Amino acid sequence: MAKILSGDCEQSLDHAAQLLCRGGIVALPTETVYGLAADATNSSAVAQIFEIKGRPLIDPLIVHVLNCEHASTIAHITDTAIKLTEIFWPGPLTLVLPKKPAIPHLVTAGKDSVALRSPSHPVMRRVIEITGLPLAAPSANPFGYISPTTADHVQDSLGSKLQFIVNGGPCEYGLESTILSLLDPQKPSLLRPGPISKVELENALCQTIVLPIPIQKDTAQEAPGMLLRHYSPHTSLQLSPHPHVSHTTKNKNKTALLYLTKPSDAILAEQENTSVFWCSETPDLHQSARHLFALLRLIDMMQFNIIIAELAPEKGIGIAINDRLKRAAQPKA
Ligand code: TXA
Ligand code: MG
Numbered sequence: 001m002a003k004i005l006s007g008d009c010e011q012s013l014d015h016a017a018q019l020l021c022r023g024g025i026v027a028l029p030t031e032t033v034y035g036l037a038a039d040a041t042n043s044s045a046v047a048q049i050f051e052i053k054g055r056p057l058i059d060p061l062i063v064h065v066l067n068c069e070h071a072s073t074i075a076h077i078t079d080t081a082i083k084l085t086e087i088f089w090p091g092p093l094t095l096v097l098p099k100k101p102a103i104p105h106l107v108t109a110g111k112d113s114v115a116l117r118s119p120s121h122p123v124m125r126r127v128i129e130i131t132g133l134p135l136a137a138p139s140a141n142p143f144g145y146i147s148p149t150t151a152d153h154v155q156d157s158l159g160s161k162l163q164f165i166v167n168g169g170p171c172e173y174g175l176e177s178t179i180l181s182l183l184d185p186q187k188p189s190l191l192r193p194g195p196i197s198k199v200e201l202e203n204a205l206c207q208t209i210v211l212p213i214p215i216q217k218d219t220a221q222e223a224p225g226m227l228l229r230h231y232s233p234h235t236s237l238q239l240s241p242h243p244h245v246s247h248t249t250k251n252k253n254k255t256a257l258l259y260l261t262k263p264s265d266a267i268l269a270e271q272e273n274t275s276v277f278w279c280s281e282t283p284d285l286h287q288s289a290r291h292l293f294a295l296l297r298l299i300d301m302m303q304f305n306i307i308i309a310e311l312a313p314e315k316g317i318g319i320a321i322n323d324r325l326k327r328a329a330q331p332k333a
Contacts, residue, residue: 001159002027004151007123007168016166017130025049027140027154028127029168030119032092032177032195033147033293034154035064035137036162037127040074043104046136050106052161055143060109061136062094062177063116066128071116074102074134080182080205087204090120092173092195096181107136117177123168139176140165146231146293146300146328149174153297174290175320180209193320195289229330231293233300235307237329243308245274254305258295260288260312260321275304285317292321296328 005012007029016026020037023045028037036052038045040063050057065071068085075097077085084095099114108114119125128135139147140154148154151167159165178194180201189210190198198209235256243257244267252273259278268276279295280287299307309325312318 002155002162002165004155005164005166007166010126012166013123013126014130016164017127019164020045020127020131020133020135025052025162026127027151027158027162027165028124028135028137029121029151029166029171030064030124030137031121031172032119032175033149033171034140034151034165035124035135036140036158037064037124037135037137039131040107040134040136041102041104043106046104046106049136049138052158053138053141053143055138057106058109059138059143060111060115061107061138062179063103063107063114064119064124064128064135064137065116066125067118070128070134071097071118074100075114075116076100078182078185080185080188080207084180084201084204085118088196089118090125091118092120092177093117093201094177094179094192094194096179096183096191098183103134113181113183115179121168121172123166127166144230144232146233146296147176149290149293153294156297170290170294172290173286174293175317175324178320193323195317195320197316197319199316228327229332230327231324232328232330233296233307235300235304236331237325238306238308239311239325239329240308241311243310245271245308249274251305256299256302256304256307258299258307258309260285260292260310275302285312285321288312289317289321292324 025048094115094117096113096115103114149171151165154165173195178196179192181189187210245252257276261280261283262278279291312321
């Protein structure tokens, strides 16, 4: 099992930083999800990330930097990028830009572009600052499984393969960052919906943002790694705008209903003999997003035959919630 270090302790952060500088791997908290970090300029360190996660080499990694100036050491920063970083960095916005040679091709899956973000979590920022390195960090979960939003989640699924996990508490957003490609300056394109919405980005740029290609088969994609099935629990998952069991549902006691916000007493009363969970006590979808992955993990350990989860209204953070739920519900290939 990995040793869990406190993110409040400067000595721990020094220790994590030293390990990273020597080509090691450390799980670190960010404001979105926990990441599995390595020196992004060191190919053999980065190779270990792919190995530990069981991640295919066609799936490029996000590189974490302190700020725009740090980003400019590894990517060509455009005027549009500067505008966005001034508003949304540090925070959950990843920008895809033309890469510079400092980043090895292993990180970018052979592409000439690199995905960059400046995290706001103080622990991640401090570690980047001490090392002075850009840190490649995908979500710290086995490939295809639900992303971790606490140090314990990382321990549960990857602890045996890691030396250290830094505990920075539960993640503030609970969903991975929004990814925006700026490779075509005329057509910024949204590769992954996330905590920063398309509308917020369009308002900031006074420009229309092209939508992601609808979820398709795992063939050539603009965002390699944006796989049809991803973030999936082992338990089979179905989606519904109004999860419920009816008198025809078999094995009601083997069914879990997962609501985004607490259902009314009338709805609860109808779900006899069925386990009902909700991500938020109040009708606040940001709160639901924060707890969604943790609750999915918990339910996944409880030996249900099926989880029926509630879809969100398709607006704001609801778009990112639905994106993750739809990928999670895809049947295994
Ligand atoms: O919130 C986050 O973004 C978290 C935390 C740890 O920062 N990281 C994360 O990384 O979600 P990961 O590896 O799970 O997702 C990275 C995705 C890839 O699967 C791919 O879709 C996209 O970022 N990506 C990375 N580099 C790219 C590139 N050069 N061009 C297009 N898409 C890229
Ligand atoms: Mg991931």
